[in-house]
Each structure stands twice: as structure tokens, then as C-alpha cells.
Amino acid sequence: MSEHNQRILLASRPDGKPAPEHFKFDSVPVGEPADGQVLLKVLFLSLDPYMRGRMNAGKSYAKPIEVGDVMEGGTVARVVRSRHPDFAEGDVVLSYSGWQSYAVADGATVRKIDASAAPVSTALGVLGMPGFTAYAGLLTIGQPQRGETVVVAAASGAVGSAVGQIAKIKGARAVGIAGGADKCAFLRDELGFDAVVDHRAPDFAAQLEAACPQGIDVYFENVGGHVWDAVFPLLNDFARVPVCGLIAQYNDTAPRPGPDRLPGVMREILSRSLLIRGFIQREFVDQRPAFEREMAAWIACGQVRYREDIVDGLEAAPQAFIGLLEGRNFGKLIVRVGE
Amino acid sequence: MSEHNQRILLASRPDGKPAPEHFKFDSVPVGEPADGQVLLKVLFLSLDPYMRGRMNAGKSYAKPIEVGDVMEGGTVARVVRSRHPDFAEGDVVLSYSGWQSYAVADGATVRKIDASAAPVSTALGVLGMPGFTAYAGLLTIGQPQRGETVVVAAASGAVGSAVGQIAKIKGARAVGIAGGADKCAFLRDELGFDAVVDHRAPDFAAQLEAACPQGIDVYFENVGGHVWDAVFPLLNDFARVPVCGLIAQYNDTAPRPGPDRLPGVMREILSRSLLIRGFIQREFVDQRPAFEREMAAWIACGQVRYREDIVDGLEAAPQAFIGLLEGRNFGKLIVRVGE
The missing domain is CATH 3.40.50.720 (NAD(P)-binding Rossmann-like Domain)
Incomplete structure (x- = not known):
């Protein structure tokens, strides 16, 4: 595959507000799925306040992101190669593949989205x-x-x-x-x-x-x-x-x-x-199915409405995230990573 | 009735630790029960930390004791005159008659204690x-x-x-x-x-x-x-x-x-x-009966034991209460008011 995987890594831990220098861009070859895995092309990346906690060292409800690792985050992605029997090329899935344009994921960690029911980005927001x-x-x-x-x-x-x-x-x-x-x-x-x-x-x-x-x-x-x-x-x-x-x-x-x-x-x-x-x-x-x-x-009967704040391009993610912590977004903040 | 009712009133609101001068002793004629009421002779008075809050002005889960009023508290008492059909002279009851040696109470506010089941003082402690x-x-x-x-x-x-x-x-x-x-x-x-x-x-x-x-x-x-x-x-x-x-x-x-x-x-x-x-x-x-x-x-099978710290005489109540707030009691603090 000639495409490269664009990634955003944690460059250093912020002491206070995150700034652009705490993030590092790189580009690596797209990975190959092993047996039981899928290769994903990311469509949407969710940006959420909890990510600020993951940038710190120290105990919280989840372990921190290590310096040099890809920033974590929920995504909606399309399967571009599948070595898992439950997924076919073209399937749209919910995954936790982080701030990058491609990802290899175990089939067990992703879940198919019904793309006909609602815009797939809602799987990161009101339906997610x-x-x-x-x-x-x-x-x-x-x-x-x-x-x-x-x-x-x-x-x-x-x-x-x-x-x-x-x-x-x-x-x-x-x-x-x-x-x-x-x-x-x-x-x-x-x-x-x-x-x-x-x-x-x-x-x-x-x-x-x-x-x-x-x-x-x-x-x-x-x-x-x-x-x-x-x-x-x-x-x-x-x-x-x-x-x-x-x-x-x-x-x-x-x-x-x-x-x-x-x-x-x-x-x-x-x-x-x-x-x-x-x-x-x-x-x-255990309440997730009822939800x-x-x-x-x-949503179908109009009792719940939602608003999305979509920014374009993975490269916009750090500034959008910094703005989120300052309340500059207006609605669910999502990065459109791929078309 | 020739006996007098010995009472302890809130003399002034403490600013910090209560001291003897925040309490005032007086003596008034014993009251007369009206129809539906009973006259009680107090046997035991319970001293509890929550009483410190009642000595303050200001909002809490119960209204404060007013300056000049009898200090509040749970008691075990004997009915000495009854004008309520459910109570007879000699009955031992749980009441909330406060820091005094006699009290007139509505029959609806007191409850008979089975004096054969356990020492009646336990109605202010482990069973209360x-x-x-x-x-x-x-x-x-x-x-x-x-x-x-x-x-x-x-x-x-x-x-x-x-x-x-x-x-x-x-x-x-x-x-x-x-x-x-x-x-x-x-x-x-x-x-x-x-x-x-x-x-x-x-x-x-x-x-x-x-x-x-x-x-x-x-x-x-x-x-x-x-x-x-x-x-x-x-x-x-x-x-x-x-x-x-x-x-x-x-x-x-x-x-x-x-x-x-x-x-x-x-x-x-x-x-x-x-x-x-x-x-x-x-x-x-609603859990009280199960309790x-x-x-x-x-208690009957020895799985719960209790200890009482009993002081003698209503006049000892202020010092005992001051000690309670300093941890000087050892077990449930109770004042023996009458025999």
C-alpha cells in the first residue's frame, strides 16, 4: 500500500494548558493486518475533554498515554482490508484507534455501525x-x-x-x-x-x-x-x-x-x-443496549436534537482540542480525518 | 404535685467549644397533662454529637434550639400520669423530651418500650x-x-x-x-x-x-x-x-x-x-422494623455487643456533653436522670 499513515503523537506532557508543542506529527507506512485483524481508514475522530487527563502521568481511571505514543481517541472508520470473518471491505465501524489516518485493529475491538440509521459521526456523539x-x-x-x-x-x-x-x-x-x-x-x-x-x-x-x-x-x-x-x-x-x-x-x-x-x-x-x-x-x-x-x-421523534462541530483534517486536531478545553467548540467536536 | 421539674436551657450560642456558661439550670413546677397527653418522669437522657449543631443558629437538617429553650434530646421515661388511652401509669417509653426531669408529651410522640427484652437504656443506644x-x-x-x-x-x-x-x-x-x-x-x-x-x-x-x-x-x-x-x-x-x-x-x-x-x-x-x-x-x-x-x-446471640458510659444526675449533663465532643466518653453516653 503506497499511502502513509499520518499520526499525532504525545510529544511531551503539558504542565497546565496543552499547546501545539505537546503534539508531534509523523508519518509511517500503513500497517498490515494479521489474522483476526482489520486495516482501518479513519473517517472521523472524536475529541473529548477526558483526553486531557490521559496526557498526564499518574493514576486515574485509565492509564496515561505514554510520551511518543499516538494520542488516544474514539473513531469512526472504514474497513479497507479484513482478515476477520465478521468484517468486509467497506464496512463502517466504531473503533478506538486514536489520532491517526489508518490503524490496524483486532476485530474484537471494533463494532459495525449501521450507516443507514443516522449519520455515522453520531456514533461518536449523541449515539455514542x-x-x-x-x-x-x-x-x-x-x-x-x-x-x-x-x-x-x-x-x-x-x-x-x-x-x-x-x-x-x-x-x-x-x-x-x-x-x-x-x-x-x-x-x-x-x-x-x-x-x-x-x-x-x-x-x-x-x-x-x-x-x-x-x-x-x-x-x-x-x-x-x-x-x-x-x-x-x-x-x-x-x-x-x-x-x-x-x-x-x-x-x-x-x-x-x-x-x-x-x-x-x-x-x-x-x-x-x-x-x-x-x-x-x-x-x-449493561445499560448500553437500552440506551x-x-x-x-x-432522535427519530425529535425529542433529542444534537449539534456537531466538525473540523477538517487530522492536522487541525491539536488546535481544536486546545479550543475544546477553553469552551471554543459549539456542539460535539469531531475531526473529519478522511472522506 | 409537689416535685419540681429541673431543666437545662440553652443560655447562649457557643462560638466554638461549648462551655458551662452556655447552659442554664432552672426549676419550674411540673406540668399538667391535657387530654391525649402523658406526664413523664425522665429516667435516662441520651447525649449525642448532633446536639452541637442544634445549638447553632442557621440552617441544618433540623431547626436550631432557641436561646432560653430546653436543650433537646432523646429520653427513656416512665409515665407518671396518663390522659391517653394507650398509656398507663408505670409504662416505660421512648420520648424526645430533652434535658429535664419531667415532661408533658403528646401520646402520639412517645412509644412504649418492652422493659423485659433488654435494659431500657439500650433504647437510646444500640437498639435506638x-x-x-x-x-x-x-x-x-x-x-x-x-x-x-x-x-x-x-x-x-x-x-x-x-x-x-x-x-x-x-x-x-x-x-x-x-x-x-x-x-x-x-x-x-x-x-x-x-x-x-x-x-x-x-x-x-x-x-x-x-x-x-x-x-x-x-x-x-x-x-x-x-x-x-x-x-x-x-x-x-x-x-x-x-x-x-x-x-x-x-x-x-x-x-x-x-x-x-x-x-x-x-x-x-x-x-x-x-x-x-x-x-x-x-x-x-421504613427500615426501622427490620433493624x-x-x-x-x-445482641441475643452475642454478634453485637455494646458499652454504655452512664453519668449520674441531670446536673452532670453539660460537662458530660462537653467531654463527648472531645472524645472523653467511652461507649454510648447516657445521663441517669431519675431512678
């Missing part, structure tokens, strides 16, 4: 890991009840937009927090959120309080930082907080100055009987 | 609110599994000693944290804890780590402060933390100096999929 994260975290941990108030941060993102819309389907009141007038208008006018608050507003905390006159029963945490600070005093007794992400603090390099807020937060957890629960979606894998069935139906 | 707090918090939130490690702070107290013993019954490994050699020996030798660590030891954190070679799956939080600091790094992925009390910080008057540990704790909640859940027992009231049945059986 981010949509499932919203579904499992909100319904299993958040457990919104009819008439309750659900607040979600990063509400125009891939996870947040699904959280708010599922909350509405369950009869709760959905309040979104997003950055900027465009995102807020989209949530209110296109997705039907009951209220939207711009976290960049100087009176953000007061606006959030006004948007939640009955307090907050479920807070789906994607952000941390000053968004948490505004939400926390509004949590009702028995409120549930699924902790899905903390994008505001992923780039922190040093402990924040005092006072130490932990004792006060623990006191409120006790006196208001709060539930705080970190999670990642793979813990709930796929329900979400496909909600 | 503290035992039920341990049972509901550990089993419903902590959900210990066979072979897991359960750590409990304030382990020789009324709640903690029940937590450790119930954990053992469920097949978990029970590790107790207590202050002082006597309490540690009691937990190990009398109650059968698998390991015990003295939080006053200079190398407390290292000792705790050594006592938990498989990490910690359930931490039943009664304390906060430096005990939390030693426990938190040892929590396993998917660990559960029922937050029942924070006695180390009840007397705090000002925020603690920095750095701010909250962002780091939130990051670990996320990366280790931790569950932190504040609670009070009355939320689980009473199971706990009575466990």
Missing part, C-alpha cells in the same frame, strides 16, 4: 460515548423526578445537551449553563431548555439563583470551578450530583489558595443529605 | 437512634460486600461500634479508628474488630495504611479533620462514604487556612468513581 455518559449518569445517579430541577454545566456540549433533553423527557425542569450568547440561545430556542444562564455574566450566580426558584435537585457536573461555586448553595436537601467531568480544573498545575473549602462542603453534604458520585460510563455497560434503543427513538 | 444510624447508613449507603474493607471512625462510640460489628456480620473486614489505648483494646478484644488504629499516634496515617493492605471500600465518616485526611488517599475505586457526622469540626468558628483542598477531592471523586453521601437516619424510617428485629437477634 457522550450520549451514553449523559444517559447513564443522569438516570442512574441523578434519578430526576417529575417536576424537579436539573442543572447541567457545559450544557451545549456533547454530554450536557443530552443531559438537559433527557431530563425534559423525564418530566424535570432543565436549566443549562453555557458560555456565550450563541450557545445560550441554541439551548433555549433549539433544544427547549427551560432556562439558560451564561456563566460569563458578571452576575452569573444571581442569574442562576433566579433561574432555579425551587432550588436544584440534580446537578450534572462537567465543569467545577466557579460554576460549582454558584450551584452548590442552591442544592436542595437530598440533591444528587453525578460528577462526570471537571473541565475548569483539568489544566490546574498547583493547589488553589485558601481558605480550605472542603470542611464547609462536607458540612453541607451532611446537613443537606447530599449525594456526590463520580463515574465513568463504562461502569454502566441505544431509547436514544435512537428520541 | 445510634444503632439504627449505623445500620441504615452502613447497609443502604455503604453496602459492604463480603471480603471488602470497612473503616469506621469514632469506632468505640455508639454508632461506630455498631458499624464495625454489622460490617463483620456482613462478611467484611472491620477496621476501627479510635482515640487512646483503652478504646483500641476494647474494639479489638471485646468487639472483634479485625484491626484498630489510634488516631492520636504520631504515625497514624502510616498505621492506617498498614491496617488496610487492600485499601478501603467503605468509610463510615463520623469525624472529619485529620482522620478524613488519612482515610481519603486509601479509598479504592468505587468506594462508598456514608457521611454521618463530622465531630472534629463541629466547634470550628472560622474557615480553615488554605490551600483549598476541594478541587483535589473533587478530582479524586471523579477519577476513582467515589460515592460521598450525607444522611440522617430518619430518611430510612429492631435484626439488631435484637444479633
Whole structure:
């Protein structure tokens, strides 16, 4: 095969915000699939906040990417050669092949996508890991009840937009927090959120309080930082907080100055009987079939809408990822790697 | 009736540690029960850490005691006059009549105790609110599994000693944290804890780590402060933390100096999929009959043992309560008010 595999590697570990120099481009010959493997040509690469954690050394829920390795990520790809009986040339699959234009993968690690059901890129967003994260975290941990108030941060993102819309389907009141007038208008006018608050507003905390006159029963945490600070005093007794992400603090390099807020937060957890629960979606894998069935139906009947922010070319991935951590994307961020 | 009712009132709100001047003694005529009421002579008064919170103004899970009001608390009492059809003179009842020697109570607010089943004082401890707090918090939130490690702070107290013993019954490994050699020996030798660590030891954190070679799956939080600091790094992925009390910080008057540990704790909640859940027992009231049945059986067959720390005379209550907040009691702290 004369084509080369374009790759983006982790060049060095960022100390704080990632910058272009933390990524390295290279080009290597396309690999050959062994027995039981497939050769994939990547069509779409998903960019997600969790990748920032993988760039660090140290313990988390997944092992870090090693310096010099290909950056990790979910992809939609086309099978261009198959040595696995379940896959034929031309099949479109979901894989975890990372930031590169070709990949050799074990057949057991990829899964066929029905390309007739929805645009295949949705397998990286509303019908994929981010949509499932919203579904499992909100319904299993958040457990919104009819008439309750659900607040979600990063509400125009891939996870947040699904959280708010599922909350509405369950009869709760959905309040979104997003950055900027465009995102807020989209949530209110296109997705039907009951209220939207711009976290960049100087009176953000007061606006959030006004948007939640009955307090907050479920807070789906994607952000941390000053968004948490505004939400926390509004949590009702028995409120549930699924902790899905903390994008505001992923780039922190040093402990924040005092006072130490932990004792006060623990006191409120006790006196208001709060539930705080970190999670990642793979813990709930047995709910995945129900999610796929329900979400496909909600999309088909217009109860869940989604927005994609597609950038062109693998070479654009580092800047797009840096922008994601600063909230510059608008919708699920995806890189179109191949045609 | 010629007897007087001796009472202890909240004289003023403590700013930090309570002291004798925050309590005021008085004596008033014994009240007369109206129709549907009973007159009670108090036998035993329970002293519990939660009372410190009630002495403060401000929102918590219960409204504060007003300055000038009788201090609140659970009691075991004898009916000395009844104008309620369900109660007769001589009945022994559980009531919430506070720090006084007599009380008039609505019949609907008191409950008869079977004085033949166990010493009536246990209705304030292992068979009462503290035992039920341990049972509901550990089993419903902590959900210990066979072979897991359960750590409990304030382990020789009324709640903690029940937590450790119930954990053992469920097949978990029970590790107790207590202050002082006597309490540690009691937990190990009398109650059968698998390991015990003295939080006053200079190398407390290292000792705790050594006592938990498989990490910690359930931490039943009664304390906060430096005990939390030693426990938190040892929590396993998917660990559960029922937050029942924070006695180390009840007397705090000002925020603690920095750095701010909250962002780091939130990051670990996320990366280790931790569950932190504040609670009070009355939320689980529907489990109370099961608790009473199971706990009575466990006591009868020696699987749960208990220790009471009984002080004599209502006038001793303020000093005993001040000592409770400093860990000076040894077992369930009870005041013998009347014979």
C-alpha cells in the first residue's frame, strides 16, 4: 500500500494548558493486518475533554498515554482490508484507534455501525460515548423526578445537551449553563431548555439563583470551578450530583489558595443529605443496549436534537482540542480525518 | 404535685467549644397533662454529637434550639400520669423530651418500650437512634460486600461500634479508628474488630495504611479533620462514604487556612468513581422494623455487643456533653436522670 499513515503523537506532557508543542506529527507506512485483524481508514475522530487527563502521568481511571505514543481517541472508520470473518471491505465501524489516518485493529475491538440509521459521526456523539455518559449518569445517579430541577454545566456540549433533553423527557425542569450568547440561545430556542444562564455574566450566580426558584435537585457536573461555586448553595436537601467531568480544573498545575473549602462542603453534604458520585460510563455497560434503543427513538421523534462541530483534517486536531478545553467548540467536536 | 421539674436551657450560642456558661439550670413546677397527653418522669437522657449543631443558629437538617429553650434530646421515661388511652401509669417509653426531669408529651410522640427484652437504656443506644444510624447508613449507603474493607471512625462510640460489628456480620473486614489505648483494646478484644488504629499516634496515617493492605471500600465518616485526611488517599475505586457526622469540626468558628483542598477531592471523586453521601437516619424510617428485629437477634446471640458510659444526675449533663465532643466518653453516653 503506497499511502502513509499520518499520526499525532504525545510529544511531551503539558504542565497546565496543552499547546501545539505537546503534539508531534509523523508519518509511517500503513500497517498490515494479521489474522483476526482489520486495516482501518479513519473517517472521523472524536475529541473529548477526558483526553486531557490521559496526557498526564499518574493514576486515574485509565492509564496515561505514554510520551511518543499516538494520542488516544474514539473513531469512526472504514474497513479497507479484513482478515476477520465478521468484517468486509467497506464496512463502517466504531473503533478506538486514536489520532491517526489508518490503524490496524483486532476485530474484537471494533463494532459495525449501521450507516443507514443516522449519520455515522453520531456514533461518536449523541449515539455514542457522550450520549451514553449523559444517559447513564443522569438516570442512574441523578434519578430526576417529575417536576424537579436539573442543572447541567457545559450544557451545549456533547454530554450536557443530552443531559438537559433527557431530563425534559423525564418530566424535570432543565436549566443549562453555557458560555456565550450563541450557545445560550441554541439551548433555549433549539433544544427547549427551560432556562439558560451564561456563566460569563458578571452576575452569573444571581442569574442562576433566579433561574432555579425551587432550588436544584440534580446537578450534572462537567465543569467545577466557579460554576460549582454558584450551584452548590442552591442544592436542595437530598440533591444528587453525578460528577462526570471537571473541565475548569483539568489544566490546574498547583493547589488553589485558601481558605480550605472542603470542611464547609462536607458540612453541607451532611446537613443537606447530599449525594456526590463520580463515574465513568463504562461502569454502566449493561445499560448500553437500552440506551441505544431509547436514544435512537428520541432522535427519530425529535425529542433529542444534537449539534456537531466538525473540523477538517487530522492536522487541525491539536488546535481544536486546545479550543475544546477553553469552551471554543459549539456542539460535539469531531475531526473529519478522511472522506 | 409537689416535685419540681429541673431543666437545662440553652443560655447562649457557643462560638466554638461549648462551655458551662452556655447552659442554664432552672426549676419550674411540673406540668399538667391535657387530654391525649402523658406526664413523664425522665429516667435516662441520651447525649449525642448532633446536639452541637442544634445549638447553632442557621440552617441544618433540623431547626436550631432557641436561646432560653430546653436543650433537646432523646429520653427513656416512665409515665407518671396518663390522659391517653394507650398509656398507663408505670409504662416505660421512648420520648424526645430533652434535658429535664419531667415532661408533658403528646401520646402520639412517645412509644412504649418492652422493659423485659433488654435494659431500657439500650433504647437510646444500640437498639435506638445510634444503632439504627449505623445500620441504615452502613447497609443502604455503604453496602459492604463480603471480603471488602470497612473503616469506621469514632469506632468505640455508639454508632461506630455498631458499624464495625454489622460490617463483620456482613462478611467484611472491620477496621476501627479510635482515640487512646483503652478504646483500641476494647474494639479489638471485646468487639472483634479485625484491626484498630489510634488516631492520636504520631504515625497514624502510616498505621492506617498498614491496617488496610487492600485499601478501603467503605468509610463510615463520623469525624472529619485529620482522620478524613488519612482515610481519603486509601479509598479504592468505587468506594462508598456514608457521611454521618463530622465531630472534629463541629466547634470550628472560622474557615480553615488554605490551600483549598476541594478541587483535589473533587478530582479524586471523579477519577476513582467515589460515592460521598450525607444522611440522617430518619430518611430510612421504613427500615426501622427490620433493624429492631435484626439488631435484637444479633445482641441475643452475642454478634453485637455494646458499652454504655452512664453519668449520674441531670446536673452532670453539660460537662458530660462537653467531654463527648472531645472524645472523653467511652461507649454510648447516657445521663441517669431519675431512678
